[in-house]
Amino acid sequence: MLPALRKRFTVYAMDRRGRGRSGDGGAYAIEREFEDVATLVDAVPGPVLLVGHSFGAFCSLEAALLARNLGKLVLYEPPLVAVSEVTSPEIIGRIDELVRTQQRELALEVFLREVARTPESQLKLLRALPAWSAWSAVAHTLPREIRAVEGYALVGSRFSRLDIPVLLLLGGDSPPFFASVIDSLRQALPRSRVAVMPQQRHLAMITAPALFVRELLAHADSTWE
Secondary structure, three states: OHHHHHOOOOOOOOOOOOOOOOOOOOOOOHHHHHHHHHHHHHHOOOOEEEEEEOHHHHHHHHHOOOOOOEEEEEEEOOOOOOHHHOOOOOHHHHHHHHHHOOOHHHHHHHHHHHHOOOOHHHHHHHHOOOOHHHHHHOHHHHHHHHHHHHOOOOOHHHHOOOOOOEEEEEEOOOOHHHHHHHHHHHHHOOOEEEEEEOOOOOOHHHHOHHHHHHHHHHHHHOOOO
16 A cells, blocks of 8 residues: 555655564563654654554554644554453463464464454465565564553543544454444544444455555545544
8 A cells, every 4th residue: 555655645654663674672661662653753744644553553542642743643443452352361371482482473373363353364365465474573572562452541531632633444344342442542532533444354454455545545635623
């Protein structure tokens, strides 16, 4: 989808800590992830349209409280739900062990299948993509991200003064817990609206990139209050 977006915008595609070409710190704290996103937003010409997906949407949500250069925000299914509500609590230990024994590809598959609830048809599609090896290489970040979500509680009052338009994206076929999260965010964010992408789940940027880009452009061009 990046070529389509670059026709309209200057695009900054961020590699979070420990991923892609970004380095990592010795000790991990989720707050540094929030600060990283906010720092990038404030370092480029604005106002910025910030788009976050999954854990990136979680980081973008909190970064919105820190950034000064933010114009609009898009959050696509941030996983603000305890793993115990989605699958077995022992999943973190299983993924930890797979990473420790250098089975990162299997760790990624376990995460996608049992935490993100990715159906087998989409897993097959993902494995065939050139990016699959890169995703597998950063599977070591998954346990700490799951733990970060475990320790997080959405306090709606913290966002009552977030005075920017926010688009909340939801897949029409996504697991029910994502819909619950989106509804909680809709109530917490004063200038938010929900867009449901029909027949999509958690990976619309891959399974329906044209639809996903249309939603982003519509939000960028919107003037709703």
